[in-house]
Amino acid sequence: MWMLENAFLIPLIPALSFAVILFFGKRVIGSGRVHLIGITAVSLIWVLSLVAAFQWTQRVEHPSSDAIAQISVDDHGDDHGDDHGDDHGDDHGDDHGDDHGDDHGDDHGDDHGDDHGKAAMHSESGHGGGHGSALISPVVTSYSKWWSNGGVDFAIGTHVDGLTVLLLVVVASISLLVHIYSTEYVKGDRRYVHYYAFLSLFTAAMLFFVMAQNIVQLIVGWELVGVCSFGLIGHWWEEKPNTDAALKAFLTNRVGDIGLLVGMIVLWGTFGTFSIDAINTAISASPGTQHFALLVAACCLMAAVASKSGQFPLHTWLPDAMAGPTPVSALIHAATMVVAGVYMIARLYPVFYDGFSIGTSSINLMAFIGGFTALMGAGLAFAQWDIKKVLAYSTVSQLGYMVMALGVGAWTAAIFHLFTHAFFKACLFLGAGSVSHAAHHTFDMRKMGGLKKFMPHTYWTFVIATLALSGIFPFAGFWSKDEILLGAKVGQQSGYPLMLIFGCAVAFMTAAYMTRVVWYTFHGEYRGHGHPHESPKVMTVPLWILAGMALVGGAFNLPGPVLKPFGLEGLAHRVQTYAEPSVYLSGLGLSHPDPSLSMALIGLGLALSGIIVTYLYFWRNMGPKGLTERNKYAKAGYTFLENKYYLDYLYNDIIVASIKKPIANSANWFNQNVLDKAVNTAGESARDSGRWIYKWIDQGAIDGSVNAAARGADTSGEGLRTIQSGKVQNYGQLLFGAAAVLAIVFVIVI
Amino acid sequence: MLLNQFLILGAVLFCIGVYGVLARKNAVMVLMSIELMLNAVNINMVVFGVQHEVVSGQVFALFIIAVAAAEVGVGLAIVLLLYRNQTSIDVEDFDLMKG
Numbered sequence: 057m058w059m060l061e062n063a064f065l066i067p068l069i070p071a072l073s074f075a076v077i078l079f080f081g082k083r084v085i086g087s088g089r090v091h092l093i094g095i096t097a098v099s100l101i102w103v104l105s106l107v108a109a110f111q112w113t114q115r116v117e118h119p120s121s122d123a124i125a126q127i128s129v130d131d132h133g134d135d136h137g138d139d140h141g142d143d144h145g146d147d148h149g150d151d152h153g154d155d156h157g158d159d160h161g162d163d164h165g166d167d168h169g170d171d172h173g174k175a176a177m178h179s180e181s182g183h184g185g186g187h188g189s190a191l192i193s194p195v196v197t198s199y200s201k202w203w204s205n206g207g208v209d210f211a212i213g214t215h216v217d218g219l220t221v222l223l224l225v226v227v228a229s230i231s232l233l234v235h236i237y238s239t240e241y242v243k244g245d246r247r248y249v250h251y252y253a254f255l256s257l258f259t260a261a262m263l264f265f266v267m268a269q270n271i272v273q274l275i276v277g278w279e280l281v282g283v284c285s286f287g288l289i290g291h292w293w294e295e296k297p298n299t300d301a302a303l304k305a306f307l308t309n310r311v312g313d314i315g316l317l318v319g320m321i322v323l324w325g326t327f328g329t330f331s332i333d334a335i336n337t338a339i340s341a342s343p344g345t346q347h348f349a350l351l352v353a354a355c356c357l358m359a360a361v362a363s364k365s366g367q368f369p370l371h372t373w374l375p376d377a378m379a380g381p382t383p384v385s386a387l388i389h390a391a392t393m394v395v396a397g398v399y400m401i402a403r404l405y406p407v408f409y410d411g412f413s414i415g416t417s418s419i420n421l422m423a424f425i426g427g428f429t430a431l432m433g434a435g436l437a438f439a440q441w442d443i444k445k446v447l448a449y450s451t452v453s454q455l456g457y458m459v460m461a462l463g464v465g466a467w468t469a470a471i472f473h474l475f476t477h478a479f480f481k482a483c484l485f486l487g488a489g490s491v492s493h494a495a496h497h498t499f500d501m502r503k504m505g506g507l508k509k510f511m512p513h514t515y516w517t518f519v520i521a522t523l524a525l526s527g528i529f530p531f532a533g534f535w536s537k538d539e540i541l542l543g544a545k546v547g548q549q550s551g552y553p554l555m556l557i558f559g560c561a562v563a564f565m566t567a568a569y570m571t572r573v574v575w576y577t578f579h580g581e582y583r584g585h586g587h588p589h590e591s592p593k594v595m596t597v598p599l600w601i602l603a604g605m606a607l608v609g610g611a612f613n614l615p616g617p618v619l620k621p622f623g624l625e626g627l628a629h630r631v632q633t634y635a636e637p638s639v640y641l642s643g644l645g646l647s648h649p650d651p652s653l654s655m656a657l658i659g660l661g662l663a664l665s666g667i668i669v670t671y672l673y674f675w676r677n678m679g680p681k682g683l684t685e686r687n688k689y690a691k692a693g694y695t696f697l698e699n700k701y702y703l704d705y706l707y708n709d710i711i712v713a714s715i716k717k718p719i720a721n722s723a724n725w726f727n728q729n730v731l732d733k734a735v736n737t738a739g740e741s742a743r744d745s746g747r748w749i750y751k752w753i754d755q756g757a758i759d760g761s762v763n764a765a766a767r768g769a770d771t772s773g774e775g776l777r778t779i780q781s782g783k784v785q786n787y788g789q790l791l792f793g794a795a796a797v798l799a800i801v802f803v804i805v806i
Numbered sequence: 807m808l809l810n811q812f813l814i815l816g817a818v819l820f821c822i823g824v825y826g827v828l829a830r831k832n833a834v835m836v837l838m839s840i841e842l843m844l845n846a847v848n849i850n851m852v853v854f855g856v857q858h859e860v861v862s863g864q865v866f867a868l869f870i871i872a873v874a875a876a877e878v879g880v881g882l883a884i885v886l887l888l889y890r891n892q893t894s895i896d897v898e899d900f901d902l903m904k905g
Contacts, residue, residue: 782904784897788828 312363365397423463429456466543567666
């Protein structure tokens with residue numbers, strides 16, 4: 057398991073590539089060739105990531121003795137009776153009688169049915185190969201004293217488990233494809249070297265982040281990817297909107313970063329350790345004992361998730377971030393960086409699970425924020441004309457989906473959706489980039505249309521990714537979305553009915569707005585000018601690879617019953633088997649719902665109806681055309697959507713302005729009366745003392761002494777020159793006179 | 807005692823020589839005064855040589871006479887050239903090295 061223990065190499069390679077490109081890119085290598093460095097580095101880590109993933113699967117399949125976690129699940133069987141199928145019957149009464157009397161009374165029927173489902177699930181996994189994986193411990197290597205302060209040692213190291221290797225593969229794959237795609241997309245750019253340097257740095261930072269051993273490293277990685285995002289959004293900083301967007305992204309993230317810092321400090325204060333492994337183990341070993349502290353920490357961390365992963369109150373930066381180059385949007389603002397928040401929840405899942413009581417509640421902050429964001433983002437996507445902004449709101453919506461999935465306890469579903477979403481959303485973004493590359497660098501869908509016949513490769517990959525995003529069988533999104541809906545329906549104990557409604561509505565809306573994008577972009581008549589053309593192979597090949605993953609990505613976590621007819625049951629739930637760090641989750645009593653055919657059909661039906669309704673509306677010209685012009689309520693709703701719920705207005709004009717003005721005024725006063733005064737006083741006193749020094753010390757003492765020495769030499773010289781008369785006899789007189797004096801002295805002294 | 811008388815003679819001769827060097831204006835007279843001072847020294851040499859019964863005093867005196875002859879030769883030549891250039895041999899007239 058060499059790769060798992062030396063995983064630090066993976067972020068190190070792109071970090072070196074960053075340094076080489078930055079320092080030698082322009083002069084030594086030549087700015088036209090820097091992408092070779094980047095692509096080589098990322099190819100290397102792509103291979104290493106696959107090796108790591110393979111070694112992790114080996115570790116799960118054939119665990120050695122040290123890989124088996126030491127946590128005994130039986131110890132807390134009392135707290136979470138429904139951990140085990142066998143003592144389920146006994147605990148059922150006690151558990152619900154003591155702790156959840158209300159739930160029990162209200163939702164008796166549902167509860168009972170669900171518990172049966174879970175019991176069956178557990179007995180099933182107990183016999184299958186899946187349960188063996190449930191107790192695999194992560195590979196943690198750390199150098200325990202990176203730095204220390206105040207007697208606290210800060211470690212640095214790697215924490216590699218299934219979740220990490222999954223993210224490694226996703227980040228490395230998409231980064232590699234984006235590197236290749238970018239060689240054409242940003243060809244001839246004035247900051248080509250800069251661009252590739254930042255891509256390398258981002259890749260390094262993201263990989264560093266996903267294999268963080270402790271929460272300090274998490275913060276470091278979190279900020280590093282934020283910096284790269286800032287730098288790449290503002291890549292074309294000569295235009296004001298781009299710098300504004302970069303600043304907005306950065307500042308909005310700062311708001312969440314406060315939450316991140318406070319949350320991490322609360323965690324450290326509660327557990328006295330920074331190690332993720334130790335924190336998760338401590339919580340899952342004794343759930344519920346630190347509930348309040350974890351609630352506070354989870355709420356603070358939710359703020360961080362909201363900013364980084366574009367969740368409801370702080371999502372407004374993400375659509376603006378589309379000002380950056382499109383490959384960057386695909387890599388950073390769709391597939392990898394924005395899932396950092398989702399990843400952080402998944403990584404510290406026991407904190408959230410316990411803090412928000414996910415296992416026992418039927419609604420909680422995380423699920424609500426996620427569900428609401430999903431719904432809101434999907435609504436906004438209808439009213440956008442910029443193809444990238446539609447995709448950006450779609451990303452907001454899908455990230456909300458993931459957060460909602462985590463909020464309802466569907467850990468694996470969220471991670472699986474993260475995995476599939478990364479591929480098809482990157483495909484959509486790169487497709488949009490390809491369209492813009494062809495259609496004179498516009499992203500406005502009103503200037504597109506009819507591009508299907510000009511760029512067939514882009515069209516078909518875009519359609520495949522759209523179907524995957526909409527959740528159409530058998531594309532990747534279908535499987536992951538279905539799992540989320542199922543997780544929302546079944547929940548952990550009582551189900552999350554509101555989240556299920558949100559999820560279903562979003563499934564319908566997603567299909568509808570994506571169909572709208574396909575219509576405006578590729579069908580109808582071409583509304584732009586010039587002659588659009590298909591992009592070169594270096595752009596379409598990455599598109600096809602991503603489309604391929606959008607097509608088959610779902611195969612990584614197929615439910616068992618689907619594979620049963622083919623006799624491939626051993627391949628079911630691969631993501632669940634390998635990625636789920638069940639060491640922690642088993643302590644929490646997390647369960648997996650049974651696959652449900654009816655739920656899958658409902659989800660599929662909603663998506664299809666979304667597509668069909670939109671199809672009829674655009675292609676067949678049915679439905680209420682021009683409704684928004686005629687009906688004032690519809691118009692008001694459309695305006696409301698078009699202005700993004702007035703959130704930007706609320707933030708900029710009301711909150712920021714109301715805070716900014718008094719702060720600016722008082723800052724101005726402070727500046728004028730305190731800072732300037734201090735500076736002026738210092739300046740004046742310096743000037744006065746300078747004058748005094750000039751007058752007395754420089755002129756008086758130093759110049760005086762120099763002048764005095766010169767004058768002394770002058771006077772004595774004048775005096776002495778009279779002696780040098782040039783007359784020999786004068787000299788002789790002096791000589792003999794002196795000799796006589798000396799002789800007299802000599803005689804007297806002796 | 808005989809020695810004292812010779813030494814007094816030498817001292818008197820030397821003083822006359824010094825007076826001549828410092829006071830005479832004529833360069834030839836200055837040179838002659840220098841000869842007087844050298845001869846005062848010669849007397850001392852010879853006297854002390856006899857007194858201590860060593861011959862080196864008289865040998866030294868012979869050397870001094872020879873060198874003095876050469877010196878007078880050079881000196882008279884300089885005086886001759888001075889006269890040719892300046893038509894004067896008054897030492898008061900020559901102060902080219904005045905500072």
